[in-house]
Amino acid sequence: MSENKFVPPVKWADERLGFGKIGKSGLRKVFPDHWSFMLGEIALYSFIILLLTGTFLTFWFKPSMGEIEYQGSYSLLKGLHMSEAYASTLDISFDVRGGLLMRQIHHWAAVLFIAAMMVHLLRTFFTGAFRKPRELNWVIGFTMLFLGIIEGFIGYGLPDDLLSGTGLRITQGMIGASPVIGTYLNFFIFGGEFPGDDMVPRFFIVHVLLIPGLILLLVSVHLFLVVYHKHTQYAGPGRTEKNVVGYPLFPVYTAKAGGFFFVVFGVTALMGALLQINPVWLYGPYNPAEVTAGSQPDWYMGWLEGSVRIMPGFESHFWGITLSWNLIIPALLIPPAFVTLVALYPFIEGWITGDKREHHLLDRPRNMPTRTGIGAAFITFYGLLWIGGGNDLIATHFGISLNHVTWFLRFAVFLGPVLAFWVTRRIAISLQRADNDRILHGLESGIIVRSPEGSYSEKHTPISNYEAYELTARERELPLDIGPETDDNGVRAPRRALNKLRARLSRFYYADAVQKPTHEEIEEAHSHGHEDEVLELTDTETYREVTSDRS
Amino acid sequence: MSDDKVNLPATTADEEHSQVQVAEPIPDPGIEPHEYRITDVDPKAADRVERQIATMFGLATVLVLGACVAYFAIPRDAQIEFGPLAGNASNMTLGLTFGLALFLIGAGAIQWAKKLMVDEEIIEERHPGGASPAQEAATVETWKLGVAESGFGRRKLIRRSMLGALAVVGLPAIVVLRDLGPLPGRALYHTIWAKGIRVVNDVTDRPIKPSDMIVGQLVNAAPANLAALQEESPVEYQNSKAKSAVIVVRIKPSEIQTPPGRENWGVDGILCYSKICTHVGCPISLYEQTTHHVLCPCHQSTFDLADGAKVIFGPAARPLPQLPLAVDAEGYLVAQSDFTEPVGPSFFERG
Numbered sequence: 001m002s003e004n005k006f007v008p009p010v011k012w013a014d015e016r017l018g019f020g021k022i023g024k025s026g027l028r029k030v031f032p033d034h035w036s037f038m039l040g041e042i043a044l045y046s047f048i049i050l051l052l053t054g055t056f057l058t059f060w061f062k063p064s065m066g067e068i069e070y071q072g073s074y075s076l077l078k079g080l081h082m083s084e085a086y087a088s089t090l091d092i093s094f095d096v097r098g099g100l101l102m103r104q105i106h107h108w109a110a111v112l113f114i115a116a117m118m119v120h121l122l123r124t125f126f127t128g129a130f131r132k133p134r135e136l137n138w139v140i141g142f143t144m145l146f147l148g149i150i151e152g153f154i155g156y157g158l159p160d161d162l163l164s165g166t167g168l169r170i171t172q173g174m175i176g177a178s179p180v181i182g183t184y185l186n187f188f189i190f191g192g193e194f195p196g197d198d199m200v201p202r203f204f205i206v207h208v209l210l211i212p213g214l215i216l217l218l219v220s221v222h223l224f225l226v227v228y229h230k231h232t233q234y235a236g237p238g239r240t241e242k243n244v245v246g247y248p249l250f251p252v253y254t255a256k257a258g259g260f261f262f263v264v265f266g267v268t269a270l271m272g273a274l275l276q277i278n279p280v281w282l283y284g285p286y287n288p289a290e291v292t293a294g295s296q297p298d299w300y301m302g303w304l305e306g307s308v309r310i311m312p313g314f315e316s317h318f319w320g321i322t323l324s325w326n327l328i329i330p331a332l333l334i335p336p337a338f339v340t341l342v343a344l345y346p347f348i349e350g351w352i353t354g355d356k357r358e359h360h361l362l363d364r365p366r367n368m369p370t371r372t373g374i375g376a377a378f379i380t381f382y383g384l385l386w387i388g389g390g391n392d393l394i395a396t397h398f399g400i401s402l403n404h405v406t407w408f409l410r411f412a413v414f415l416g417p418v419l420a421f422w423v424t425r426r427i428a429i430s431l432q433r434a435d436n437d438r439i440l441h442g443l444e445s446g447i448i449v450r451s452p453e454g455s456y457s458e459k460h461t462p463i464s465n466y467e468a469y470e471l472t473a474r475e476r477e478l479p480l481d482i483g484p485e486t487d488d489n490g491v492r493a494p495r496r497a498l499n500k501l502r503a504r505l506s507r508f509y510y511a512d513a514v515q516k517p518t519h520e521e522i523e524e525a526h527s528h529g530h531e532d533e534v535l536e537l538t539d540t541e542t543y544r545e546v547t548s549d550r551s
Numbered sequence: 552m553s554d555d556k557v558n559l560p561a562t563t564a565d566e567e568h569s570q571v572q573v574a575e576p577i578p579d580p581g582i583e584p585h586e587y588r589i590t591d592v593d594p595k596a597a598d599r600v601e602r603q604i605a606t607m608f609g610l611a612t613v614l615v616l617g618a619c620v621a622y623f624a625i626p627r628d629a630q631i632e633f634g635p636l637a638g639n640a641s642n643m644t645l646g647l648t649f650g651l652a653l654f655l656i657g658a659g660a661i662q663w664a665k666k667l668m669v670d671e672e673i674i675e676e677r678h679p680g681g682a683s684p685a686q687e688a689a690t691v692e693t694w695k696l697g698v699a700e701s702g703f704g705r706r707k708l709i710r711r712s713m714l715g716a717l718a719v720v721g722l723p724a725i726v727v728l729r730d731l732g733p734l735p736g737r738a739l740y741h742t743i744w745a746k747g748i749r750v751v752n753d754v755t756d757r758p759i760k761p762s763d764m765i766v767g768q769l770v771n772a773a774p775a776n777l778a779a780l781q782e783e784s785p786v787e788y789q790n791s792k793a794k795s796a797v798i799v800v801r802i803k804p805s806e807i808q809t810p811p812g813r814e815n816w817g818v819d820g821i822l823c824y825s826k827i828c829t830h831v832g833c834p835i836s837l838y839e840q841t842t843h844h845v846l847c848p849c850h851q852s853t854f855d856l857a858d859g860a861k862v863i864f865g866p867a868a869r870p871l872p873q874l875p876l877a878v879d880a881e882g883y884l885v886a887q888s889d890f891t892e893p894v895g896p897s898f899f900e901r902g
Binding site for chain 2: 033067197276320360
């Protein structure tokens with residue numbers, strides 16, 4: 001052991017920082033391997049890329065709305081009056097070497113950051129990774145997504161170009177619709193009437209300091225909790241609620257995750273080099289009296305935009321006040337309600353199912369048909385609103401009436417999620433049944449055998465014990481039983497109405513789910529009958545036929 | 552299967568804490584046996600992968616150096632025109648070389664991990680997240696000790712006055728934000744339009760005569776007193792522009808349905824409306840001559856200019872405010888007054 005000593009600089013640091021005490025377990029920390037665990041990594045790495053490229057941009061960007069006459073090298077805008085913010089964005093794009101590249105990497109990484117967080121959230125949702133003990137990490141992750149969207153939108157507004165200025169004008173109009181405080185909020189945020197000359201410097205400091213700082217803090221807590229809880233894993237042979245099976249942080253994940261950072265950075269850099277994004281010089285400086293047709297925000301604002309677009313124009317005027325339902329409902333009520341529901345989902349589901357146990361094994365989406373259906377409904381709702389955000393482009397590209405697209409969406413946002421829920425749940429239940437068939441009867445080999453008596457039957461081949469275990473390594477989820485109406489002494493149970501509701505919701509969650517077969521059922525299926533005979537293949541029957549219908 | 556559920560035992564609230572046995576109906580067979588990769592058993596294959604990885608890292612080094620050379624060697628305004636690849640040569644070369652270098656470093660590291668590093672799965676035990684009963688007891692005891700030593704429980708006066716002070720200590724943080732902006736006052740009710748202000752083309756700044764406009768024409772216009780503001784105060788200029796932008800349109804008088812009280816607001820079928828959408832304030836701009844409809848490109852609110860600019864589709868709830876027009880002594884279009892209602896999006900106290 002004596003040769004296992006820290007080299008002097010490490011020794012020096014350890015005596016001051018003490019990391020040597022946790023080095024052994026830390027270096028061999030186990031992470032399970034699955035492609036879907038990579039989504040959060042993409043989000044983390046895009047955030048780091050955003051910090052790096054964003055810092056570069058601040059060296060030249062002038063967060064000022066002071067008006068100047070442009071004299072830079074982009075000849076089409078020479079002599080035009082514009083804000084210093086817009087002019088310095090042009091300078092970054094045309095006069096600073098690598099500036100346009102950095103701007104484009106920054107924008108692509110921002111778009112990717114939010115997309116990755118959202119897909120990561122969906123993975124967490126559909127696999128039930130948000131259950132105890134990870135509910136708070138779900139909320140932290142969700143908060144980062146929320147902050148990321150605001151951060152992205154504000155950043156998009158900083159260049160003070162015509163497109164983003166229009167976006168801010170819309171936002172200002174939405175804020176103004178807030179009952180009682182709307183006008184005051186606007187005057188405080190924008191320093192008076194719109195556009196004023198305060199918004200760029202104010203949004204700048206929020207964009208480069210406040211929100212990134214908050215996200216950085218939340219990322220640290222998020223990762224700390226991942227380490228503390230240890231990563232979830234999919235069920236499988238040897239994988240239990242009490243262990244975590246995978247590869248060690250050092251060396252495998254150091255190389256894989258570290259390498260993946262370079263891959264994400266490399267891909268965003270290639271995108272920045274090859275794919276143009278947000279060419280602000282084509283839009284021109286912000287002018288409150290101009291707008292371009294087909295104006296679109298960045299993709300993550302699309303659902304809000306759609307929500308506002310498809311809302312019919314209702315307004316109430318009474319007692320000298322105006323209530324703009326055409327904005328209050330789609331911009332001030334529905335989005336907050338939607339995000340609150342998503343943020344609180346772990347607690348809602350936990351209450352309904354009455355499940356207070358720790359979960360480290362992930363669900364396959366099919367094994368939770370109702371949750372999966374709810375997820376599909378949420379995606380459909382979001383997706384339809386998102387389509388609404390591009391109703392004009394859909395109309396012009398497909399040559400259909402804009403009004404028809406809008407009217408279709410006005411109904412579809414309500415009916416679509418219901419349909420999606422129902423269809424998804426049925427598909428999940430069918431997949432569960434297919435799994436049970438696979439466990440009980442094995443695989444259809446596609447080989448038809450005629451018996452000496454003349455009857456036909458299909459050969460089935462049993463699945464491996466490992467696969468059978470993997471398919472059955474899940475819990476028997478049963479509806480919550482709230483017990484009898486009265487106890488032995490005839491006293492009514494407390495909070496009966498609430499508990500009845502809870503039991504009804506719980507039945508809704510679990511009643512139609514297919515339970516895995518019992519040991520007896522498996523035994524019986526394997527021993528009985530000629531109809532679905534379990535036979536080993538002979539040498540002449542190719543394995544390919546057997547595997548062709550594997551899902 | 553689902554029909555059998557009535558026969559299965561239901562979990563009760565009492566059983567919530569029990570660990571569910573997932574290792575049934577089939578017992579856990581344990582981790583699947585490790586399968587060797589070709590690089591584990593064939594040293595030649597392993598060497599081949601090593602060369603692959605080294606090539607990636609080597610290429611990355613060359614590309615990084617290439618990026619540095621390209622930064623200085625390529626003039627900043629040089630253009631690349633190569634089929635679909637078109638753009639600034641400096642940015643593109645920097646991005647391609649550096650991006651590819653980063654990608655290769657990443658791909659090399661991942662390839663190393665996947666093909667050469669030991670890939671036998673290892674197991675780590677989990678431990679309950681919360682404290683053990685003993686730890687819990689010790690923590691509670693220590694906490695109680697601290698509370699008792701401070702007298703926090705006994706000294707109610709201190710406790711209450713402190714909580715009171717802490718409850719209000721954040722107030723100044725909100726109060727000092729008061730100067731973020733002025734109070735709205737009547738700012739949203741007025742524009743710089745007034746009696747006798749000429750309607751000018753918003754590009755050329757030229758005043759407009761009725762005879763300049765043919766039926767079906769739409770002109771984006773502004774008040775004549777706007778341009779002077781630009782030198783005076785760019786902020787005032789932008790703010791005023793955001794409220795005073797108008798569209799002037801000439802429609803065949805027989806097709807116009809004039810709302811009551813606006814009989815003399817037009818001049819020979821020339822009408823003037825606010826350009827700012829009553830929904831969220833985008834400048835409306837898409838005019839369809841044959842239907843006299845104007846559409847806001849932001850949220851597709853559609854207004855009929857021949858019918859008092861009333862909303863015929865989309866999320867806007869109010870017609871566009873109309874500016875009463877007249878002709879001055881020199882025959883140019885002028886405003887009779889300011890708008891008679893606030894322009895732009897609705898707000899709570901608007902009425």
